Amino acid sequence: MAEPRVERPLSPHLGIYHFSITMAMSILHRITGGALYFGTLLLVWWLLAAASSSRQFDIASAFFASWFGQFILFGYTWALLHHTLGGIRHFIWDTGHGLQPGEREFLGYATITGSVVLTLVVWTLGYMFKG
Amino acid sequence: MRTPFARIHGLGSGHSGTGHFWMQRLTGIANLPLVIAFLVVVVSLAGSSQASVIATLSNPFVAMIMTAALISVLIHMRIGMQVIIEDYVHSELRKIALLMANTFFTLAVGIAAGYAILKINFGL
Numbered sequence: 113m114a115e116p117r118v119e120r121p122l123s124p125h126l127g128i129y130h131f132s133i134t135m136a137m138s139i140l141h142r143i144t145g146g147a148l149y150f151g152t153l154l155l156v157w158w159l160l161a162a163a164s165s166s167r168q169f170d171i172a173s174a175f176f177a178s179w180f181g182q183f184i185l186f187g188y189t190w191a192l193l194h195h196t197l198g199g200i201r202h203f204i205w206d207t208g209h210g211l212q213p214g215e216r217e218f219l220g221y222a223t224i225t226g227s228v229v230l231t232l233v234v235w236t237l238g239y240m241f242k243g
Numbered sequence: 244m245r246t247p248f249a250r251i252h253g254l255g256s257g258h259s260g261t262g263h264f265w266m267q268r269l270t271g272i273a274n275l276p277l278v279i280a281f282l283v284v285v286v287s288l289a290g291s292s293q294a295s296v297i298a299t300l301s302n303p304f305v306a307m308i309m310t311a312a313l314i315s316v317l318i319h320m321r322i323g324m325q326v327i328i329e330d331y332v333h334s335e336l337r338k339i340a341l342l343m344a345n346t347f348f349t350l351a352v353g354i355a356a357g358y359a360i361l362k363i364n365f366g367l
Contacts, residue, residue, distance in 0.1 A: 146327060149320045152352045159359035162296045163366075169293040177290065189282075196278055199271050206268065238286040 133220035140224070141198040144191040151188045189234055194227035263322050270319035277312035284309065300363045313356055321349040 129135060161172035175181045201219045204210045210219050284305055288296050299305055324345045332338040 142327065145320070145323045149324055152316070152320070152356075156352055156355045156359070159300075159356050159363075162293055162300065163359040163362040166293055169296075173290075173293075192278065192282070196275065199274070203268075203271070234282060234286060238289045241287065242290045 133217050133224075137198060137201070137220040137223050140194060141202075144195040144198070147191045148188070148195055151191065154184070154188065186231070186235060190227055190231040193230045193234070194223065197223045197226050197230075263325070267319060267322050270315045270322075273315040274312075274319055277308065277315055280308045281312045297363055300360065303364075306360055306364050309360055310357070313353060313360075317349050317353045321345060 158172055158176070161168040176185060201210070201223055204219065210216060284299065288299055291299075300309065325342060328338060328341045328345060332341055
């Protein structure tokens with residue numbers, strides 16, 4: 113990068129803001145999106161294993177059933193639900209609603225609370241109906 | 244005559260703009276029911292045998308929903324990752340290389356998952 117010829121004021125950067133729920137949800141939306149991106153490899157592995165041989169399927173199943181596999185899948189479920197709820201929040205904002213002070217903080221807390229509760233509901237149902 | 248719009252058109256960091264914004268919304272809307280359906284399918288198959296996984300994924304309705312979810316999610320995540328790359332990677336060469344890698348990754352995931360679904364439905 114070329115040296116700037118004149119000292120220009122910088123736009124406000126990360127360090128100057130104090131923590132806010134909307135900021136945290138914005139960061140989490142991007143992080144969960146990135147995690148889901150690479151998490152598609154898990155889906156590919158599972159589908160290819162099911163399509164290839166019983167040996168391959170058993171290897172994949174053993175991983176997903178292990179504590180580490182369950183931990184990854186639990187995180188994947190939360191990331192998926194959090195990003196989904198975050199997306200709904202963005203759709204609400206796209207209509208021009210939910211942007212007022214108080215409203216946007218409410219949507220932020222609703223997103224994080226909703227994603228945690230829904231993740232626990234999905235896993236409870238999963239264990240109840242486990243084949 | 245060159246209008247002001249023509250002079251700036253395509254000069255953003257991704258060289259295109261509102262089309263991606265709109266596609267992100269379109270696939271985002273499509274993802275809502277498709278991801279719920281995907282979760283129902285996958286959670287119902289938790290701990291299942293290979294035979295029952297294949298039986299479920301061979302159901303025409305399930306296979307079509309999974310394929311639709313795959314296509315919508317892949318388009319959505321490719322645009323999303325492109326925005327992340329454009330935000331954080333400022334070297335032009337690295338940016339172009341990563342944008343290409345983003346497309347290749349998306350295609351690789353789509354082809355591998357699509358192949359598996361086709362094989363489960365038609366090839367076993």
